[in-house]
Amino acid sequence: MKTKKILIVGTGETADLAYEYFTYDSEYEVCGFCVNRQYIKENQKCGLNITAIEDIEDKYDKEKYHLFVAIASSKLNYDRTKVYNELKNKGWKFASYISSKAFVWHNAQIGENCFILENNTIQPFTKVGNNVTMWSSNHLGHRSVIKDNCFITSHVVISGFCEIGENTFIGVNSTIADNIKIAKDNFIAMSAVVNKNTEENGLYTGNPAKKAGISAKEYFGVL
Ligand SMILES: CC(C)(COP(=O)(O)OP(=O)(O)OC[C@H]1O[C@@H](n2cnc3c(N)ncnc32)[C@H](O)[C@@H]1OP(=O)(O)O)[C@@H](O)C(=O)NCCC(=O)NCCS
Incomplete structure (x- = not known):
């Protein structure tokens, strides 16, 4: 049963895998993807909207959605950690x-x-x-x-x-x-x-x- 809502941060292979695992084996419903505006190449993925990270606060309620930062281990994990920390400092909650x-x-x-x-x-x-x-x-x-x-x-x-x-x-x-x-x-x-x-x-x-x-x-x- 899907009791919680999630947005996946990222649009690469790790994001594809996060979509699969959260969708078929978790209580989270994946409701969309987000990525920094400069990396947006298309509007949708898996039939869901891709939103610029710069705009997510306007489109989604922090109280209703958890985030999951789906970025692999590049630069000794510093790429994923930078995005995670920036969003955490803005008050978002995260799913595991x-x-x-x-x-x-x-x-x-x-x-x-x-x-x-x-x-x-x-x-x-x-x-x-x-x-x-x-x-x-x-x-x-x-x-x-x-x-x-x-x-x-x-x-x-x-x-x-x-x-x-x-x-x-x-x-x-x-x-x-x-x-x-x-x-x-x-x-x-x-x-x-x-x-x-x-x-x-x-x-x-x-x-x-x-x-x-x-x-x-x-x-x-x-x-
Ligand atoms: C450490 C690592 C990044 C090095 O990769 P690389 O720069 O392509 O290394 P090279 O194949 O050019 O080898 C360079 C030298 O290090 C040695 N070497 C490389 N990896 C080694 C390892 N894991 N153990 C022992 N020696 C290793 C090579 O024998 C070579 O020695 P030489 O100069 O005497 O011939 C790589 O071996 C590694 O461990 N990658 C991680 C793979 C992994 O776990 N992936 C999971 C993805 S989810």
């Missing part, structure tokens, strides 16, 4: 999508504007911050914390008692040992095996994971 096919223990805490896809395992006493994507089939071990604006791709194992710092991207099939602190602004490459705490703004590859010569922000062009 949590797949009915994810295993989420009753006392796990999950923030707003999160996108938690199928087959994630989220164990007891875990915390997932705001604006976090967990693509399909990750393991989040007991007592572990994922801070705001992270992107966990697929088949990532985050063992128990870990902390994942803000804005961090963890590539497919990576493994994080128990009690490890991944610092903020990290890029953990696909298949990396992290067995030591990491440093801020590091790009780590390999098994055991080693810090690359270039920083994560430099590599991804974050200013």
